[in-house]
Amino acid sequence: MSIEKGTISSQQLLFLMAGFVQGSVLLIDFTVGITEHQTWMVILAGLAIAAPVVFSYVVLAKRFPGMNLVQINDMVYGRFLGKAISIYYIFFFMMTLSFNIRDVGELYITFLMPDTPFIFLLIVFTATCAYAVTKGIEVLARVSHLFVVTGMLVITSTFTLLTSQMDFSNFLPLFELPFIRMFQGIHIVSAIPFGETVAFLMIMGCLNKTEHAVKSTFFGLLIGAVSLLIVAVRNTAVLGRTQAIWTAPSFQTIRLIDIGTVLTRMDFLIGIAQTILIFLKCSILFYVLAVALSHLLGLKSYLPLVLPIAGIEVIIAATVFQSPVDHAMITQNAGIIYSAPLIFIFPPLSLLIANIRGLPKNGKG
Amino acid sequence: MGKKMKIILKCLLFFFMLMTLSGCLSAREINDLEIVVGIGVDKDEEPGKILLTAQVVKDTAGRASENGSEGDGKAFWNVSSRGNSVFDAVRQITYKTGNRLFISHNKAVIFGYDIAAEGLEEYIDYFLRAHEMRPTALILVAEGRASDILNIKPEIEKFPAFNIAKLVDSYVFTSNFYKVNMKEFASCLMSDTSAQMAPLVSIAQDEESNDIYMSGMVVFKRGKMVGKLTHDEVRGLLWVLGKVTSGVIIVPSPNGQGKAVLEIIKAKSKVTPEIKDGKIVIHIKIKEESSLSEQTTTENLADNKALEKIQEALAEAIRREIMLTFDKSRELDADIFGFGEMLHKKYSKEWKYIKDNWDEIYPTLDLIIDVEARIIKTDLLKKPAVPSEGEK
Numbered sequence: 001m002s003i004e005k006g007t008i009s010s011q012q013l014l015f016l017m018a019g020f021v022q023g024s025v026l027l028i029d030f031t032v033g034i035t036e037h038q039t040w041m042v043i044l045a046g047l048a049i050a051a052p053v054v055f056s057y058v059v060l061a062k063r064f065p066g067m068n069l070v071q072i073n074d075m076v077y078g079r080f081l082g083k084a085i086s087i088y089y090i091f092f093f094m095m096t097l098s099f100n101i102r103d104v105g106e107l108y109i110t111f112l113m114p115d116t117p118f119i120f121l122l123i124v125f126t127a128t129c130a131y132a133v134t135k136g137i138e139v140l141a142r143v144s145h146l147f148v149v150t151g152m153l154v155i156t157s158t159f160t161l162l163t164s165q166m167d168f169s170n171f172l173p174l175f176e177l178p179f180i181r182m183f184q185g186i187h188i189v190s191a192i193p194f195g196e197t198v199a200f201l202m203i204m205g206c207l208n209k210t211e212h213a214v215k216s217t218f219f220g221l222l223i224g225a226v227s228l229l230i231v232a233v234r235n236t237a238v239l240g241r242t243q244a245i246w247t248a249p250s251f252q253t254i255r256l257i258d259i260g261t262v263l264t265r266m267d268f269l270i271g272i273a274q275t276i277l278i279f280l281k282c283s284i285l286f287y288v289l290a291v292a293l294s295h296l297l298g299l300k301s302y303l304p305l306v307l308p309i310a311g312i313e314v315i316i317a318a319t320v321f322q323s324p325v326d327h328a329m330i331t332q333n334a335g336i337i338y339s340a341p342l343i344f345i346f347p348p349l350s351l352l353i354a355n356i357r358g359l360p361k362n363g364k365g
Numbered sequence: 366m367g368k369k370m371k372i373i374l375k376c377l378l379f380f381f382m383l384m385t386l387s388g389c390l391s392a393r394e395i396n397d398l399e400i401v402v403g404i405g406v407d408k409d410e411e412p413g414k415i416l417l418t419a420q421v422v423k424d425t426a427g428r429a430s431e432n433g434s435e436g437d438g439k440a441f442w443n444v445s446s447r448g449n450s451v452f453d454a455v456r457q458i459t460y461k462t463g464n465r466l467f468i469s470h471n472k473a474v475i476f477g478y479d480i481a482a483e484g485l486e487e488y489i490d491y492f493l494r495a496h497e498m499r500p501t502a503l504i505l506v507a508e509g510r511a512s513d514i515l516n517i518k519p520e521i522e523k524f525p526a527f528n529i530a531k532l533v534d535s536y537v538f539t540s541n542f543y544k545v546n547m548k549e550f551a552s553c554l555m556s557d558t559s560a561q562m563a564p565l566v567s568i569a570q571d572e573e574s575n576d577i578y579m580s581g582m583v584v585f586k587r588g589k590m591v592g593k594l595t596h597d598e599v600r601g602l603l604w605v606l607g608k609v610t611s612g613v614i615i616v617p618s619p620n621g622q623g624k625a626v627l628e629i630i631k632a633k634s635k636v637t638p639e640i641k642d643g644k645i646v647i648h649i650k651i652k653e654e655s656s657l658s659e660q661t662t663t664e665n666l667a668d669n670k671a672l673e674k675i676q677e678a679l680a681e682a683i684r685r686e687i688m689l690t691f692d693k694s695r696e697l698d699a700d701i702f703g704f705g706e707m708l709h710k711k712y713s714k715e716w717k718y719i720k721d722n723w724d725e726i727y728p729t730l731d732l733i734i735d736v737e738a739r740i741i742k743t744d745l746l747k748k749p750a751v752p753s754e755g756e757k
Contacts (some may be wrong), residue, residue, distance in 0.1 A: 110496060111496060114496060169710055172709075172710035172711070173709065173710050173711075173713030173716070174713075175713070176713050176716075239548070239552075240552050241552050241555045241556065242548060242551050242552045242555060245493075245551070245555070252500055252548070255499050255500055255501065256500055256501055256548060258501055264501070
């Protein structure tokens, strides 16, 4: 029945989850412009709001063992409505993936390779992701260990190297911004780094044992959240007020590292960390998209879809926004609205309906 | 056949990738780089235009000195161009250099006096925005023209810009100025109340030599230069900011016949603003440790009684330095201490009112200064070499 034959252990789920959330490190820059020095609070609040929702994902996955989101939707909402909701999800995965691919492109074109054609960067990156996806979820799960550890290492080492430049009075006054901005910030954080883990509903079906699923999901989420928090605290403490003006505050922060005029120009650190973490996130999203689409179309394998999807994603990523300004505006304002029902409403609703209807009935799935 | 074809296709693909992906796109070899170590920005004679001077490293510098025959032996080339904006001028420089400037290794950006007087707001954007610019680049103001400062060949260092960076770093010995980088300047520029500061670099002109030296700090208000601080005034400021690292303080010796010269070893400060009955009081607590480094009197100062008196005089001297600076800043109505931001952090409710009326509030602030000065050593001597009359 299942298209993907690979299985992952719950420990691998933990690392996939952690890497997926860490992959959004670059995306907290969207929040920083809005919530400034209160970003750390916003991350905590976003985590608190996202936690029960993510819990509902795991419970849902446990209730339908071995099944993925498309199958669950079919079962809970019936063939017609279920398909419609699945298409909505696929649209969401598609857009999120292309936005993330575009993020990598923007990172490279702004900081690392300003003269390289944008489309070329996108193609190379997407091709790498596509290659990883053809290898299946097991391989991704195995590399996630390495990536998460590297990511953590970079985040903590840059934090340590910058401690001498930190001014913790930058966090004061604690509550200054109007509530509406905080609200928007919390919405962004709960939706983008944490809420996008709804994609794991497509992966949790591959778990070999589901008894530790809740624990590993939350540990993964926690590792990701702590990474985001360390980055947010580091940026605020080092950059202070100026963090709101930079295109990429994390990059500017790293550029300030100066230990005895020898240990400088550590840009490569964040370049490596962000590339591999976003690569992990994009690959997971890519995999999820390919599997979801092949289920919807009733294919036997998702492999034939990988190349066409890659092409479509590159084109979307290259044309969807005019500039990073456009990108930030849409993500901050529209992106989080259209994704809200998928993240916050459907999974808990599915759980409720499944409870009422007593799904899954024995003998099915 | 299919298998063979596949292998051949793969080989072709690899060969193609080898050719196209070897990373030579936009590569800039080191001998083609115009490595900039310092930038000066001045106003041009033509109104509305600026004159940008870039100090470029000559790649022949090493060879020239070996041969000993080539030209003036300068290791740098100051190339300048006019433009309507900083970036315009940066690009117009390529008329003379043939290459784009490579700014990643830029040490310092020096603004001419006339630019500073007009306001830096128009000119600073490029230095924050350009992707090769680093937020750690120093910002300075030249007394006179920046291009002149960059032209003076230092005696020891090869490049004037490196020399300037070295001079700026020497603030740790005297605490009579301090270094400000782009990020710190931008941070002050973004504040509603804080004044911005930048070190001032001047040319000391004697008959035989002209050296450059650090002559104090420039105070900006909303990007416009409003005044200068002398060496002493800067230290008054640094006491409050807790940035005094070392320096010399001279106090009269207890008998009034000579001087006790003290070196600061360590200083700490704690500043707490307070709003009391609608009046803003700033409590400043300073803890200082120093050593007796020189005395110009025959009286033995290495004595508990004498030391106590010197400590009192020292505390008074520090208090006077702070008040001197505060009076100056009151005169300029520029919040160089950042008291406004401290109030912002503590009294966020009253902040809106304070922010809007800060220019009126600032001169009315009350400072309560509490200095604890201690002399912890007398260096190599426990008695002066010339004994006093009574001890003979």
